Amino acid sequence: MSKPPARIRLADAAFALFDERGYEQTTIDDIAERAGVGRTTFFRHFRSKEAVIFPDHDRLLELIRDRLATSSHRTALVAVSDAVRLVLMHYIEEGDLARRRYALTSRVSALRDREIASVARYQRLFREFIAEWMGDPTEAASLRAEIMAASVVAAHNHVLRRWLRGESADPVAEVDEAMSEVLSLFSAPAGEDSGRGGTTVVAFRTGQDLDTLLPALRRLVEGGTEASAGTAGQRHGAS
Amino acid sequence: MSKPPARIRLADAAFALFDERGYEQTTIDDIAERAGVGRTTFFRHFRSKEAVIFPDHDRLLELIRDRLATSSHRTALVAVSDAVRLVLMHYIEEGDLARRRYALTSRVSALRDREIASVARYQRLFREFIAEWMGDPTEAASLRAEIMAASVVAAHNHVLRRWLRGESADPVAEVDEAMSEVLSLFSAPAGEDSGRGGTTVVAFRTGQDLDTLLPALRRLVEGGTEASAGTAGQRHGAS
DNA sequence: GATGCAACGGTACTCAGTACCAGCAGGCTG
């Protein structure tokens, strides 16, 4: 029975001790001692005490970056909502470990903050990707990119946390659903793939009744391209 | 010329030293020494080194909580997008101090993480408020609350950061615009305040042409309440 | 056997944060 490598022993010892006495009550010396290694060895394998719990967020971030770089989706939002699945998959593969980590981060605010900071890095990556993809440097587009990224991340986190709490049997299906919810939020009122025979109706409110604005509606539908939306109502955002 | 209180002197000294040598290169002893007080006094006024830079996030959070508790808006989203203005106002009142802090948080990742954690607390508050307000414990509603909170916060941060970077002359007007952008995202396809004489058109795509679905449209508009949306198209989310 | 290399353990240090104790000014009461 050869001992498992030090890195594994350290992680195991850390989780065990965190469970037994709590995070703050456990020192690096405690962990190293239980793992049967020196204190120095701990820091050789993990940059910090927190890093034992979040080992490969950096790697995951790189994975996502690659996925985005090589993705060929029709819209930036689809590409992003595809890439974010990598995170979910990663957690699911970790299985029980991810849940133990969740139990810890729920109790220890320092760890929760650290987790949040990691998530913010994904979100930033997404925001930059979307903004670049849109190639529209206006303020409105930039705002929209920000909201899109935030929505995707929020939806993902929602599903992830449900799964971590054991409230979801099929997180993959749920994340699909959540992403389509997000996509529908931002689906452009007109344009995109219009002119393929269907009808796209723009959502708006107006003081006029239906018959009054019907001509404008008809003009919009038959016009095909987005062009003259001014007559029918004020447009919000959207490409 | 009597000296300003220790708390002020400490904050001034801290900012000055952070600018001169950087955040990590400045020790608490340095700050205390320049402020002309003992090390102990520093920790009496600020819980930690980071807290010198983010003095009153807790107070602000309470302010927002109160605002939400006493607000009487028509929808949760309006209440939240109103409450988030408190944050913007607070920063604007701080003026140049807020900008110096921003310059610091941009460079020092530890501070950036801390800032992000604070923002996450607002977002959580908003999420809980919206979820409670909706009173709908279903999964879909919970997801929607999460996305709403994230969108409001993202929109706010976008405007705030623009102002902090000196790119915005009128952040108050911009935040109004940004919030109305968010509101329009989530404006319910039907219902809410219909039947008051205006017209609310539902956004959807369909394979049929406009004339075919016009009767259904008309029925929706005249029906007043939300009821039979099924005939016209598939509905997404919403109350 | 000599060489290079990778992982390890130990010591000593800096610095953030905590705990505890002691001084000192001002206001209040007897």
Next chain:
DNA sequence: CAGCCTGCTGGTACTGAGTACCGTTGCATC
């Protein structure tokens, strides 16, 4: 005036995270 309480202060000593450096051991290679 004396005594006392209170708020603010400074000092000292401690714990624990994280860093730097050095010496050792084990192992493979030439």
